[in-house]
Amino acid sequence: MSAVRDLTGGLRWHLRALLLRRRWRQTITHIAEWLATTRPASQTLLLIGGSAGWMMSDVWLQRFKQIHLIDIDPLAPHLFRLNHGRALRASGTQLNFIHMDGLAGLDALLAAHPEATIFFDNVLGQHVYRVHDFDQAEADLKRVVGSLQGRDWGSVHDVFSGPSDPMKVPPQPQQVFEVTRTAEGLSVEGLRDTALHLRLLAQVGGKDEWMDHVTSGVFPVGTTGRLIAWPFRPEYAHWLYAGWHGSLD
Ligand SMILES: C[S@@+](CC[C@H](N)C(=O)[O-])C[C@H]1O[C@@H](n2cnc3c(N)ncnc32)[C@H](O)[C@@H]1O
Secondary structure: OOOOOOOOOHHHHHHHHHHHOOOOHHHHHHHHHHHOOEEOOOOEEEEEOOOOOOOOOHHHHOOOOEEEEEEOOOOHHHHHHHHHHHHHHHHOOEEEEEEOOOOOOHHHHHHHOOOOEEEEEOOHHHHHHHHOOHHHHHHHHHHHHHHOOOOOEEEEEEEEEEEEOHHHOOOOOOOEEEEEEEOOEEEEOOEOHHHHHHHHHHHHOEOOOOEEOOOOOOOOOOOEEEEEEEEEEOOEEEEEEEEEEOEEO
């Protein structure tokens, strides 16, 4: 994988998350509700791209005895402790920070923690921002998923994002859809491809050209999950895909 300028996290992410947290509250709640349906097989978690855990659920983290927070951002462990330290102390969960590229170094991480559950926390859809090449991002993600065979893992990641018009958001936008990864792509209520994209865009007032984060093929065929709207800024929205390749309620 190429080492390119990081546009995914860092100070800009932390400031945004701090300022926009109220706006993101519903998305954070939807992620927490979905996480509550997962049944991680291990009490050790590799949390890749966890950053400060701005969108992460305390209750879900408290399930684990040990969490290895893996991020390329050196600020991550300090801010993560500010956001989740109290909850982790209450549950006796140990937090260990590993400052590394968790995608390039995934095989080494998996070998060092053969029993751990792995969670990619809004990082796989960001990979294209690091490599600046859609084909390479897709190939890298395919390799990442190939390494995970036989492991208990999940991810929440961007699938699409783009400009939105707040005036076009319906009065009661549907923010969550049950989704299945089929051989032909993502399927929601029988909708696929363009019909699905139009349905999703209509819910968030999407307009103009949207970006495909090349993550539609990340989960193995048959994986169910949720598409969760993320009204990132008033004029820019994302759809996140939350999926678990392991036991669910
Ligand atoms: C969109 S932020 C999400 C942060 C986090 N999930 C949260 O809720 O605050 C993406 C994070 O992934 C990290 N990141 C991006 N690529 C990474 C990689 N290859 N390995 C480890 N961390 C990575 C960034 O530094 C950033 O902290």
